[in-house]
Amino acid sequence: MTGLARTAIGELDWVLIPAPYRRDGLYMETLLAERGLPVGRCRDDVDLPGWLEKSPGAIVATHEALTPGVIAAISIYLEHQPDWSELPIIVLLDRAAAQHRIRAELSAVWSRSRHLFYQRPMAALRTGQRHPGGAAGTAPPARCARPYRARNRPPA
Numbered sequence: 001m002t003g004l005a006r007t008a009i010g011e012l013d014w015v016l017i018p019a020p021y022r023r024d025g026l027y028m029e030t031l032l033a034e035r036g037l038p039v040g041r042c043r044d045d046v047d048l049p050g051w052l053e054k055s056p057g058a059i060v061a062t063h064e065a066l067t068p069g070v071i072a073a074i075s076i077y078l079e080h081q082p083d084w085s086e087l088p089i090i091v092l093l094d095r096a097a098a099q100h101r102i103r104a105e106l107s108a109v110w111s112r113s114r115h116l117f118y119q120r121p122m123a124a125l126r127t128g129q130r131h132p133g134g135a136a137g138t139a140p141p142a143r144c145a146r147p148y149r150a151r152n153r154p155p156a
Helices: 024-034 048-053 068-080 099-109 134-138
Strands: 015-018 039-042 058-062 087-094 113-120
Touching (some): 015 024, 015 048, 024 058, 039 048, 048 068
Parallel strands (some): 015 039
């Protein structure tokens, strides 16, 4: 488990990156941190529940990182999140991946999250233009990831 890119963060104010393979996690961590988003990078299934307990504002993962253990841990976390919550999960898909199958499987097990799928290298948007900053430009700013959380949160 690596430390957070920034230390003074609160609940929902950071992005979790489960990326145990290659250098994807490091690249994504660097990209998001350069844009001011605090990041926590999880390297294996064993550490994931501990990271999820810290309440990330969003999750960014490559499809290769979505092992059965990771999918199950995130599913359990989503089942226990408050009713008002809808965790954004950005999944980076490889061009050769079975994209329809992956989308269908994740939609079935992660029904209480908001999914965004991108194809690597970053595919053009419908307008034919690339989004400025790629996935980092669409990653919800951590402080705005779930803007309705305060509105609907029960009093402490």
